[in-house]
Structures are given as structure tokens and as C-alpha cells.
Amino acid sequence: MEVGSDLFNILITGGFFVFVFICVYLIYAIFRSNKLKHELKHIKSFTSFKISVSEEIAQKGNEPQKNYQEEISVAEQFFGSLSNLYEGSIEKKLYNDQMPISLEIIAWEGKMEFFCICPSEIASILERQINSFWPTAQIAKEKLPNIFKINDGAMASAYLKLDKKFILPIRTYKNLESDSLNSLTNSLSKLGENSGAAIQVIVKPITDDWRKMGAINAKKVQEGKSITSTKWYMKVLGFIFEMLSNVFHGGQDSKKASSNPYDDMVRLTPIQEQTLKALNEKVSKTALATNVRVVATALTDREATLNLKNITTSFGQFSSPELNRFKIKKGNGENIRDYILRRFSGKGMILNTEELASIYHFPSHYVATPNIAWSRAKEMPPPANLPQEGTILGKSVYRGEEQMVRIKPEDRRRHIFMIGKTGVGKTTLFANAIEQDVREGKGCCYIDPLGDAIEDLLGKIPQERWQDVILFDPADTQFPLGLNLLEFKNPEERDFLIQETIQIFYKLFDPGQTGIVGPQWEHWFRNAALTIMAQPGGGTLIDIPRIFTDDAYRTKLVSYVTDPIVKS
Known part of the structure; x- marks a missing residue:
């Protein structure tokens, strides 16, 4: 009896755990399905804009560095405006369903183009934002170039990750000697024939919760502690060492009390002071969740890999030894799929607007890279007084x-x-x-x-x-069209038609006014034409010679003439 009761309890307990497992699995499956639906909704409705800016002649000045930094700072303001697209509804937070915006540089068929891709529902918003920050830029809805259309070609991809905690900033354009786009676009301009490449920067708006990490890590720096990521086993060993130290040295009691409150303060090293300043600068600006991918295609694996390495190497300019840098991770088929679908994967890197502007901005006259697709004409607004009809x-x-x-x-x-x-x-x-x-x-x-x-x-x-429809083709001899030069509707038109016909004869037979036509011919032609045109049915040029050769015909036509000058 007891054995049966124990078996029953085991079955009940096992069944309960199985039920809980099934429920958890179903909830997870439903969650994943709904999350996928939200992602597919954005993927199916993408709108791509090609951005072209005019290549202006660089002005000579004493502060070239300041000038190019001012150009890039416009992109910083643009990224800041994208944070306003954040939606705080429960559903959006649950599925992390914020609008992804992909900013890309695509090199293909000997030219380099800049694109912005976003869900169609915010396409007009993005277009207006770009226009507001780059008024002279030309924005056109265009299909994205296909860098994968090489038959039997090879491809290689990579994605970027931060080497240390996201709260530590990378090196930005404010600490560079020239426009960071020079290095990035130069690597794209050196592609061989039948090769293509793209740099993709996908951003999503996030909440300001990430700033809390800045305060936590700033406090650690002020206490003299390290904020660099530590492996889990090192953290365990550190905890054990601290416990043993407390046991052997009496813990907190071993510390000598001091009447001087400044004894507990930690003097920061120059590097720690620099780190603290960098932390404060990063959290002082808006940030976006970011994915950065690089894709290269070529005829051979070796060439595609070499092109990829040249491009990813150019991201080394953003490395700051004391702070943070990018790690290049080799991509797989999933990375290429996410590039094609413009899909935001994972949580992404948290980069502020200054860091993002350093990585991606539209070219200016400070970028001397060849093959950039510049705008060759300036776009102008239409006149304000355009007619509403016509x-x-x-x-x-x-x-x-x-x-x-x-x-x-x-x-x-x-x-x-x-x-x-x-x-x-x-x-x-x-x-x-x-x-x-x-x-x-x-x-x-x-x-x-x-x-x-x-x-x-x-x-x-x-x-x-x-x-x-009347089709007049002089070369069509099969269906010629008759054209009567003496046809009129009102009597007032007769003199005009006759004078125009006389001018035609001058152009055809006497263009030099040598007398072949002459005043006497004009007099004969005018009177003969008026005589023909006086009859009820009118006449044509063919009837004019008959007036001079057929007396009966001439007498008949003269009877219709009412003008005494012509009749005489």
C-alpha cells in the first residue's frame, strides 16, 4: 500500500513538473512567435533612400580640423533626433519592438553610395529629418544594389563588438586628425573588378536606463576599483581571497580608526581621471542600440576575405587603449542573412551620438575618396506662384x-x-x-x-x-495627302494665302531674288489665284495654268469675280 502511494506521489510530482515545463515551453514559443511576427512586419515594409550630397570646393582656412568636426557634428544631432522614435508601450517593451534604422555605405560597380533604410511607417519622418539636417542633400527612393549577384562568387562577413563594457567610449571624431570617413571609404574604394562590399550600421532607440551604469561605474572609479570586465572564475577567486583575508586579519576590526575623514579618500591616477571624464562624457549624450556589420563579395574566397580585412582594419582608428575599442568577430551565414533582411540582432552595442557620428555620416568636401556618388545638381524648390490649372x-x-x-x-x-x-x-x-x-x-x-x-x-x-487624326507623311507615296494652299474659310483669308504661296515660290525657285519670279509673275499669279478662288467650289494650284490656256474655262471663272480690278 505504501509502495503504491509513493509511486502515485512520484507520478503526481513528475506530472506536475512536466505540466510546468510544457506551460513554460508554450509561453516561450508564443513569445518567440509574436516577436518574430513583429520583426517580419518591419522587414516586409522597408523603404530605402539613396542620399546624395553635393561635392563643394573646400575653402582654405586656418582651422581645417574645426571645420570638418563641425560637418560631422550635424550627424550627431541627427542621431540624437532618432531617439525620439522610442515607443514606451508595454507591447513594444515586451518584444523590444523599436523601429530599426539601417545606415549603409555600399560599394558596387565602381561607385560608392549612401543609403538609409527604415520601416515604411516612419519613412516620411526619416526623410524630413535628413532634409532638416542636410538641406542640400538629394533624397531618392531607390532599390538597393545587390552585391551578391556575382554568379558562383564568394562572400565574407564580420560584425563588431565592444572589447570592454559599453559604458567606456571608443575614440571619436573629436580626437581624430581628419575625417574618419576618409579611412572607411578608402578601404571601400580599393575593391577589384566584380567585387562589392557594404558597411551596415543599424540603430534602435532605447530608454535612458543605461545611464545608471555610468553612475555605478563612476563610483567604482572614484573608489579606485577597476571597471573592466573580469572573467567569472577571477571574480570567484577574488571573493574567496577577500573572505580569507577577513578571517586572518579580523575583518573590519583590523582597520584602524582615524579621526581624519580624508584618510579614506583614494587619490586617482591620471588614467583613472581620464576614465572618469570619459564616463561622464558618454552618459551626457543620447545613446542608441547599435549593430555594425561588414560584408564583402568577390569572385574568390581569398579576394573576399582580403577585402573584408581591409575594411574592418579601418575601424582601428576608433581604438582608445585606455578606454574601449571594437573587436572584429567573424560572421557566418546568419550574419549575412541579418544583413540582407536589415534585422537587428541581440541587444547590440550601446553607442552614444558622438560615437555613432564618428562611424557613419554623409561625406563632405573634407572626404577626398574617389568613386563617391556625389550629387551633380542642386535641388531647388518650385516657384510659389505655380498655376493650379492648365x-x-x-x-x-x-x-x-x-x-x-x-x-x-x-x-x-x-x-x-x-x-x-x-x-x-x-x-x-x-x-x-x-x-x-x-x-x-x-x-x-x-x-x-x-x-x-x-x-x-x-x-x-x-x-x-x-x-x-490627320497624318501627313511626305515620304508616303502610297497614301499621299493633298494639301490645298488656296483653301480658305473667310474671304479675308484669300490675300493672306496668296501672299504666303508667292513667298513659297520665291524660296523654291528664286531664293536669290534674281527676277525668275519677279513683280510681273506676282501680278499674274495673284489675279489668277483670286479668279480661281472666286468660284463657289474654290480651286487649287493645278487650275492656274488652265486659266492662261483655256479661254472658255477663263470666261466661266471670270463670271464669278466681283472685284473690278481683278475682273479687268
């Missing part, structure tokens, strides 16, 4: 704001002169205006001297206006 010429996009550019009909009648080299869109602009006229039921005439745009334009004419 023919659409295009769409102005300035700092993310779109506005239709139109031209009024009366302005079109004053002539439009389109200037531009071949291929910039002059013909397309006129063709779009004509297409709008056709769809609005208006009439227009398009003269195509080259003959390469008319086919395109004919294809855009809607079916309901096919019967209104």
Missing part, C-alpha cells in the same frame, strides 16, 4: 513634398523653348502635353522632323479620337 508639365519633388507643375494655355501660346541635350526628355515633355490636349478634346499639330516620335504619339491617341 497642362501638366511634370511633378516637382522637393524635400519629400510633391507638387504638380502646370502651364496655362495663354503661356503656351507665347511659345515654349525646351533646352537640353539628347536624351533628357524634351520630346517626351512635348508628347505628354499633346496627349493631354488630345484626351481633353483639343486640337493640336505636331511636327516631327526626325520621325522617331510620331509612332509613340499615335499609340497614345484614344479610340474615340481616331477619326480626328
Whole structure:
């Protein structure tokens, strides 16, 4: 009976632990599933911006270092503004679901480009932030270059970790002799043919709880203690040594009391003072959680690895022997996957805005690296008095704001002169205006001297206006189009048409005014044309010679003439 009772208790206890294990596993599985859903939501809705800044001519001055530091400090303010994207809801905190923003330098096909990638829901916010800090920068939504499209190519990757506690800062741009981007971009510019590489910096906003570590470690430094990370077994040995010391020396009783309160103060060494100052400077600025990845592709493993090493070596400029530095960790397939998905992995490094600005900022004229994709034109805002109606010429996009550019009909009648080299869109602009006229039921005439745009334009004419189209092709001998130069609607038009026709004869047969046409010919032609045009059905140029050769025909036409001068 007792054996059965014990067995029952064991089964009950075992079943309870199994139940608890299953519950914990289910809770963990649900948590992981929901966390993955939140990550996939951001991954599926990414928007990528290509950022191009203008390459200005560097001004000569006595303080070049100060000037380049001022340029980089703009990026520091930009990173500070990203901390405002932090969302403090319970769900966001539970799943660590803050908006990741990826800042990248991509070198591919002989050029180096700067990109910002973010979830689509904050794309407009990020675009406005970039515009506010870099007013002259051109921002365009563009597809990211694919550095992995080399057939049977090789790839190598790495990611960066801090060597010591995150509270210790790295060396920043304020302690460098030149722009840190020079070294980073130089390593990217030395890639061989069919090679690509990218530096990816992903940031996420965090709370200010990390600052507490600054206060804790600052206190340790003031007490003369080390704040560098110690292995767990060294901590255990230190604890045992301290316990034994207390036993043999009487613990606290062995300390002699002193009436001088300054006896307990620790005099700091210069290095400790420097560390304390660095701690205070780091916690004085906003910080973001950060992932830094480097990816390189090439035709061979050796070349890809060499390119990766050249790039990661350039991060050595941020090493501070007394404080902190980056450790280069070799990446695997998961690291490359996270790079492609722009996924923030783990907790990341906590870097403040000064450290982030040192690693990533847009180039200025202090960066002399070749192959950077500079902006070749300055983006300007549209005029404030644009018309709200009329023919659409295009769409102005300035700092993310779109506005239709139109031209009024009366302005079109004053002539439009389109200037531009071949291929910039002059013909397309006129063709779009004509297409709008056709769809609005208006009439227009398009003269195509080259003959390469008319086919395109004919294809855009809607079916309901096919019967209104007149196609005049002088080279088409199969279907020639008759053109009557003497056709008129009002009697007042006759003199104008005759004079224009006479000018055509001058250009064709007597351009030098040698007398082949002459005043007498003009007199004959004018009277003959007026006679032909006087009949009810009108006439053409073919009828003019008949007036001089056919008396009956001439007598018939003269009977319709009412002008006595012509009739005589």
C-alpha cells in the first residue's frame, strides 16, 4: 500500500513538473512567435533612400580640423533626433519592438553610395529629418544594389563588438586628425573588378536606463576599483581571497580608526581621471542600440576575405587603449542573412551620438575618396506662384513634398523653348502635353522632323479620337495627302494665302531674288489665284495654268469675280 502511494506521489510530482515545463515551453514559443511576427512586419515594409550630397570646393582656412568636426557634428544631432522614435508601450517593451534604422555605405560597380533604410511607417519622418539636417542633400527612393549577384562568387562577413563594457567610449571624431570617413571609404574604394562590399550600421532607440551604469561605474572609479570586465572564475577567486583575508586579519576590526575623514579618500591616477571624464562624457549624450556589420563579395574566397580585412582594419582608428575599442568577430551565414533582411540582432552595442557620428555620416568636401556618388545638381524648390490649372508639365519633388507643375494655355501660346541635350526628355515633355490636349478634346499639330516620335504619339491617341487624326507623311507615296494652299474659310483669308504661296515660290525657285519670279509673275499669279478662288467650289494650284490656256474655262471663272480690278 505504501509502495503504491509513493509511486502515485512520484507520478503526481513528475506530472506536475512536466505540466510546468510544457506551460513554460508554450509561453516561450508564443513569445518567440509574436516577436518574430513583429520583426517580419518591419522587414516586409522597408523603404530605402539613396542620399546624395553635393561635392563643394573646400575653402582654405586656418582651422581645417574645426571645420570638418563641425560637418560631422550635424550627424550627431541627427542621431540624437532618432531617439525620439522610442515607443514606451508595454507591447513594444515586451518584444523590444523599436523601429530599426539601417545606415549603409555600399560599394558596387565602381561607385560608392549612401543609403538609409527604415520601416515604411516612419519613412516620411526619416526623410524630413535628413532634409532638416542636410538641406542640400538629394533624397531618392531607390532599390538597393545587390552585391551578391556575382554568379558562383564568394562572400565574407564580420560584425563588431565592444572589447570592454559599453559604458567606456571608443575614440571619436573629436580626437581624430581628419575625417574618419576618409579611412572607411578608402578601404571601400580599393575593391577589384566584380567585387562589392557594404558597411551596415543599424540603430534602435532605447530608454535612458543605461545611464545608471555610468553612475555605478563612476563610483567604482572614484573608489579606485577597476571597471573592466573580469572573467567569472577571477571574480570567484577574488571573493574567496577577500573572505580569507577577513578571517586572518579580523575583518573590519583590523582597520584602524582615524579621526581624519580624508584618510579614506583614494587619490586617482591620471588614467583613472581620464576614465572618469570619459564616463561622464558618454552618459551626457543620447545613446542608441547599435549593430555594425561588414560584408564583402568577390569572385574568390581569398579576394573576399582580403577585402573584408581591409575594411574592418579601418575601424582601428576608433581604438582608445585606455578606454574601449571594437573587436572584429567573424560572421557566418546568419550574419549575412541579418544583413540582407536589415534585422537587428541581440541587444547590440550601446553607442552614444558622438560615437555613432564618428562611424557613419554623409561625406563632405573634407572626404577626398574617389568613386563617391556625389550629387551633380542642386535641388531647388518650385516657384510659389505655380498655376493650379492648365497642362501638366511634370511633378516637382522637393524635400519629400510633391507638387504638380502646370502651364496655362495663354503661356503656351507665347511659345515654349525646351533646352537640353539628347536624351533628357524634351520630346517626351512635348508628347505628354499633346496627349493631354488630345484626351481633353483639343486640337493640336505636331511636327516631327526626325520621325522617331510620331509612332509613340499615335499609340497614345484614344479610340474615340481616331477619326480626328490627320497624318501627313511626305515620304508616303502610297497614301499621299493633298494639301490645298488656296483653301480658305473667310474671304479675308484669300490675300493672306496668296501672299504666303508667292513667298513659297520665291524660296523654291528664286531664293536669290534674281527676277525668275519677279513683280510681273506676282501680278499674274495673284489675279489668277483670286479668279480661281472666286468660284463657289474654290480651286487649287493645278487650275492656274488652265486659266492662261483655256479661254472658255477663263470666261466661266471670270463670271464669278466681283472685284473690278481683278475682273479687268
